[in-house]
Amino acid sequence: MSAPVLEVRGLSVAFGGDGRRRGARDAVEVVRGVDLTVEAGTCVAIVGESGSGKSVTARALLGLAGSGALVRADRLTVAWADRRDASEREWRRTRGVGAGLVLQDALVSLDPLRTIGREIGDPLRIHRRMSHAAARARAIELLELVGMPHPTITVDRRSGELSGGMRQRALIASALALDPPLLIADEPTTALDVGVQARVLGLLDEARARGAGVLLISHDLAVVSRIADTVIVLDRGAVVETGPTAEILGAPRHPVTRALIEAVPTEVPRGVGLTTRDRPVRSAQPVVEAARTASAASTTGRTPPPPPAPALEGIGLSKSFRVGAGTTHAVQDVSFRVERGRTLGLVGESGSGKTTIARLALALAAPDAGEVRLAGEPWSPLPERDRRTRRSRIGAVYQDAFGSFDPRWSVGRILRDALVAARRDPSDAAVTALLDQVHVPTDAAARHPLALSGGQRQRIAIARALAGSPDVLVCDEPVSALDATVQARVLDLLDELQRDHGLAMLFISHDLGVIRHMSDTVAVMRSGRIVEHGDAERVFTAPEHEVTAALIRDSPRLARGDGSAGFR
Amino acid sequence: MSDLELSNRAVRGRALPRPPRAGTVAALAFVAFLAVATVAPWLLQTADPLAIAPREAFEPPSAAHWFGTDESGRDVYSRVIEGTATSLLIGVSATAIGLALGLLLGGLAGLGGRVLDFVVGRVNEVLFAFPGILLALLIIVLWGPGPVTATIAVGLSTAPGYARIIRGELVTVRSSGYVEAARVLGHGRARVLARHILPNALAPMVVLATLGIGQAVVWASALSYLGLGAQPPAPEWGAMLSAGRTYITTAWWLTVFPGLMIVLTTITTTVLGRALAARDGARR
Numbered sequence: 001m002s003a004p005v006l007e008v009r010g011l012s013v014a015f016g017g018d019g020r021r022r023g024a025r026d027a028v029e030v031v032r033g034v035d036l037t038v039e040a041g042t043c044v045a046i047v048g049e050s051g052s053g054k055s056v057t058a059r060a061l062l063g064l065a066g067s068g069a070l071v072r073a074d075r076l077t078v079a080w081a082d083r084r085d086a087s088e089r090e091w092r093r094t095r096g097v098g099a100g101l102v103l104q105d106a107l108v109s110l111d112p113l114r115t116i117g118r119e120i121g122d123p124l125r126i127h128r129r130m131s132h133a134a135a136r137a138r139a140i141e142l143l144e145l146v147g148m149p150h151p152t153i154t155v156d157r158r159s160g161e162l163s164g165g166m167r168q169r170a171l172i173a174s175a176l177a178l179d180p181p182l183l184i185a186d187e188p189t190t191a192l193d194v195g196v197q198a199r200v201l202g203l204l205d206e207a208r209a210r211g212a213g214v215l216l217i218s219h220d221l222a223v224v225s226r227i228a229d230t231v232i233v234l235d236r237g238a239v240v241e242t243g244p245t246a247e248i249l250g251a252p253r254h255p256v257t258r259a260l261i262e263a264v265p266t267e268v269p270r271g272v273g274l275t276t277r278d279r280p281v282r283s284a285q286p287v288v289e290a291a292r293t294a295s296a297a298s299t300t301g302r303t304p305p306p307p308p309a310p311a312l313e314g315i316g317l318s319k320s321f322r323v324g325a326g327t328t329h330a331v332q333d334v335s336f337r338v339e340r341g342r343t344l345g346l347v348g349e350s351g352s353g354k355t356t357i358a359r360l361a362l363a364l365a366a367p368d369a370g371e372v373r374l375a376g377e378p379w380s381p382l383p384e385r386d387r388r389t390r391r392s393r394i395g396a397v398y399q400d401a402f403g404s405f406d407p408r409w410s411v412g413r414i415l416r417d418a419l420v421a422a423r424r425d426p427s428d429a430a431v432t433a434l435l436d437q438v439h440v441p442t443d444a445a446a447r448h449p450l451a452l453s454g455g456q457r458q459r460i461a462i463a464r465a466l467a468g469s470p471d472v473l474v475c476d477e478p479v480s481a482l483d484a485t486v487q488a489r490v491l492d493l494l495d496e497l498q499r500d501h502g503l504a505m506l507f508i509s510h511d512l513g514v515i516r517h518m519s520d521t522v523a524v525m526r527s528g529r530i531v532e533h534g535d536a537e538r539v540f541t542a543p544e545h546e547v548t549a550a551l552i553r554d555s556p557r558l559a560r561g562d563g564s565a566g567f568r
Numbered sequence: 569m570s571d572l573e574l575s576n577r578a579v580r581g582r583a584l585p586r587p588p589r590a591g592t593v594a595a596l597a598f599v600a601f602l603a604v605a606t607v608a609p610w611l612l613q614t615a616d617p618l619a620i621a622p623r624e625a626f627e628p629p630s631a632a633h634w635f636g637t638d639e640s641g642r643d644v645y646s647r648v649i650e651g652t653a654t655s656l657l658i659g660v661s662a663t664a665i666g667l668a669l670g671l672l673l674g675g676l677a678g679l680g681g682r683v684l685d686f687v688v689g690r691v692n693e694v695l696f697a698f699p700g701i702l703l704a705l706l707i708i709v710l711w712g713p714g715p716v717t718a719t720i721a722v723g724l725s726t727a728p729g730y731a732r733i734i735r736g737e738l739v740t741v742r743s744s745g746y747v748e749a750a751r752v753l754g755h756g757r758a759r760v761l762a763r764h765i766l767p768n769a770l771a772p773m774v775v776l777a778t779l780g781i782g783q784a785v786v787w788a789s790a791l792s793y794l795g796l797g798a799q800p801p802a803p804e805w806g807a808m809l810s811a812g813r814t815y816i817t818t819a820w821w822l823t824v825f826p827g828l829m830i831v832l833t834t835i836t837t838t839v840l841g842r843a844l845a846a847r848d849g850a851r852r
Contacts (some may be wrong), residue, residue, distance in 0.1 A: 043718035094815035391754030406764055408771070417763075468753070533622055 005213035006038040009075035038213040045228035053237035063091030100175030104187035110159035117155035165196030222556035263488035265517035274488035309376025310337040311504030316370035345519025392422035392468025399477035401461040412445035421469030454485035512555040605652035615643035617650035636821035651803035659785035665723025668731025678738025718797035737769040782837035
C-alpha cells in the first residue's frame with residue numbers, strides 16, 4: 001500500500017452562516033485551504049496557537065466538525081476511502097476501523113460509569129464482532145502494550161479510579177484497539193507530567209514504527225519535535241509553513257513559526273525575554289555572563305548581598321490530610337526561603353505537594369508542624385484576624401485565572417475590590433495604572449472576564465495580585481493553561497514586574513522549561529519532600545538526585561536538525 | 569498582539585443582541601393577562617362570577633358565555649378569571665414559604681459547619697422519604713382544610729428540595745476559586761459572605777422560584793380538587809375542576825377550562841424560568 005493513509009487537498013471549514021439561533025451572520029471560515037498528506041509509518045504534526053484551526057482540522061478529518069460546520073475539500077481521503085460528502089454511517093466506519101482518535105482530556109473522553117475494559121472492548125465488539133470474553137482479553141493485551149501497570153486489575157477499573165497518565169494510556173489503548181492505519185492525536189500530552197508525557201509520546205512513536213500514520217496536533221513545538229517527521233504550521237486557519245521537522249526548527253521562514261520556536265522557554269537563559277529575543281529584559285550585563293557569575297559565586301547571586309531576613313521563609317513544614325481511612329503526608333519537613341527580587345522555582349510531578357506548599361505560604365492552610373515567616377515575622381501562627389491586615393504583602397496568581405474571578409463582576413470591579421482590600425483608594429486612575437502595569441488596554445475595565453482571552457485573564461489576575469503592592473508573589477502553575485506563545489508573553493511580564501518591584505516569587509510549575517527560565521534557585525519535590533535544592537544553573541546542568549535527572553531527561557526540548565536532543 | 573484580537577472578536581460576539589424567543593414573548597403576554605386577572609378581574613369578566621341563573625345551566629361555550637356555564641348557570645369564564653387570584657396567591661405564597669424555609673435550612677447546612685450540615689441533611693432525607701403531596705395531606709389533617717393551610721402545606725413540603733439545592737450551591741461557591749482569591753486579598757468573612765457567597769449561591773434561586781410557582785399552583789389545585797384547599801363556592805381552579813368532575817361526560821367545559829388555566833400557568837412559569845436560566849447561564 002503505497003498510497004498515503006491520509007490525503008487532504010483544499011480543506012476548508014466554516015461555522016455559522018446558517019442563521020440559526022443567533023440571527024443571521026456571515027459564515028466564519030476557520031480553516032482555509034489546508035493541504036495535508038500522512039504516509040504510513042510517518043508522523044505529521046500540525047502546530048499553531050489556539051484559534052489557529054488545528055483542532056477543527058483534526059475533527060473535520062473524522063467527520064466530527066459538528067452540525068453547524070460546513071466542511072469542503074477538493075480531496076479528502078481518510079484511510080484510502082473518499083470521505084467527501086460521506087454519510088454519518090460511513091464516518092462511523094472510518095472512525096472505528098480507519099482512524100483512531102486520542103483527545104486531550106481523557107477524563108471526559110472516557111465514560112465514568114463503564115470499566116476501562118468495556119471502553120476499549122467496545123470497538124472490538126462492534127467492528128470485529130468479538131465476544132465479551134475475547135474483547136476483554138484483547139483489552140488486557142492492549143493495556144499491556146501501552147505500559148499500563150497491572151493490566152488485569154486495571155481492566156475492571158473505571159476512569160475515575162485512574163490517574164491522568166493512566167487515563168491517557170487507556171484512551172490510547174482504545175484508539176489502538178482496531179490497529180487503525182491512521183492515528184489522530186489532539187494535544188495528547190498537554191496537562192500531563194513530563195514523565196507521563198514522555199511515555200505517551202513513546203507510545204505514539206511505537207504505533208508509527210508499527211506502520212501507522214500518525215497525525216499529531218499540538219501548540220507545543222518541543223513536544224512535536226520529538227516524534228514528528230513533518231511539521232505543518234497553521235495560522236488563522238491557513239498553512240503558513242510546512243516541511244521536514246529538522247528544517248522547520250532549524251531554519252524557520254515564517255514569523256509565526258519563529259514565534260512558536262522562541263516561545264519554548266528551555267532554550268532561553270534566565271533574564272532574556274521570550275518574545276523579544278534581541279532585547280535583554282533583566283540587565284544590561286550579558287545574561288549568560290550573569291548566569292555564570294551566579295553559579296560561580298553560588299550564594300551571593302548578581303544582586304548585592306540580600307538583607308538578612310528573607311521575604312518568605314518556610315521552616316520544617318509538614319502537612320497531612322486524612323483521606324478515607326488513611327493519611328496522606330502532602331508535605332513533610334520542607335524548608336525554603338525566597339529572597340527579595342529573586343525567584344524560587346518549585347518543580348515536581350503532580351501530587352508531589354507543590355500546591356500544598358503554595359497554600360501554606362498563603363496561609364490558606366495551617367501547617368501541622370513548622371512555621372511560615374513573612375519578611376522575618378511569624379505568618380502561619382497568627383490568628384486569621386491579625387493576618388488579614390497584612391495579606392496585601394503577599395499576592396497569589398493561580399492556574400485557573402477565570403475561576404478566581406467572581407462570575408458576576410467586571411474587570412474594573414475585580415480590581416477596585418482588590419484595591420479596597422489593600423486599603424488603597426479604588427479610583428479609576430488606580431485601576432488604569434494596574435491595567436497599564438500588565439499591558440492590558442484600559443477599556444478592559446468595563447468588560448467581563450468572559451470577553452478576554454486566556455492570556456489577558458491571567459494578566460488581570462496578576463494585576464489583582466499587584467494591587468496591594470506585595471513583597472511576595474506566589475504563582476501556582478500560572479502559565480500551564482496557556483498556549484506556548486501566550487505563555488511566553490505572561491512569563492516576560494512576570495519577569496518585568498519582578499525587576500520593577502523587587503518581588504520575591506515562589507514559582508510553582510510542573511514544566512521544567514518554564515522553571516528553568518524563571519528561577520534563581522530551584523527546589524525539586526517528590527512525595528511531599530524536597531529532594532534537591534540549589535542554584536538553578538547547577539541543578540539543571542548537574543542534577544544530583546535521580547528524580548531531577550529523570551525530570552530533565554523527560555522534559556520536551558526542541559530537537560534541532562543536528563539531532564542532539566532527539567527522542568528516538 | 570493576537571490575544572487582543574481574539575478578545576475583540578469575543579466582545580463583538582457578546583454584544584450581538586439576542587432577540588427573545590417567541591415562546592418567551594407569549595409567556596410574558598400570558599403573565600400580563602394573569603396579572604390583570606389577579607389585580608382587576610372585573611376588567612376581563614363578562615358576568616358576575618357568583619350570580620346564579622338556573623335557567624341558563626349547562627350551556628356550552630358561546631358568544632354570550634365564552635367558556636359556557638356551570639350547573640347553577642354561572643359564567644365559567646368569569647369564574648376562571650375570578651379564581652386566578654386565589655390560585656396564584658396560593659402558588660406564590662407557597663413558593664415563598666418553601667423558599668424561605670429552604671434558605672434557612674440550606675443556609676444552616678451550607679454555612680453552619682459540619683454538625684449542623686449533618687443534622688439538617690438527615691432531617692431533609694426523612695422529609696424526602698415522604699412524597700410531597702402526602703406530607704401536605706398530613707399537615708392538612710393536623711390543621712384542618714382551607715386555603716391558608718393548603719398554602720402552608722404546599723410550602724412546607726417543597727422546602728426540603730429548596731434546602732438541598734441551596735446547600736449545594738453554598739458549598740460549591742464557598743470552595744470556589746474566587747472565594748479563595750478574596751480571602752488571599754485579605755477580605756473578612758462577612759464581606760466575602762455578602763459580596764461573593766450569597767449573591768452567587770442565591771442567583772439560581774430566582775430561576776428555581778419561577779419554576780416552583782407553576783409546581784405549587786398544580787399542588788394547590790390538587791389539594792383543592794381533593795376538597796382540602798379553597799372551599800366552594802369560592803372560584804378556585806382546582807375546586808372548579810373538582811365540582812365539574814360530576815358532569816365531565818355531559819359538560820366538558822366545566823373541567824377543561826380551569827384545567828387549561830392550570831396547564832398554561834405552569835407552562836408559562838416554566839418557559840420564563842428556563843429563559844431566566846439561559847440568560848443566567850450565558851452570563852456565567
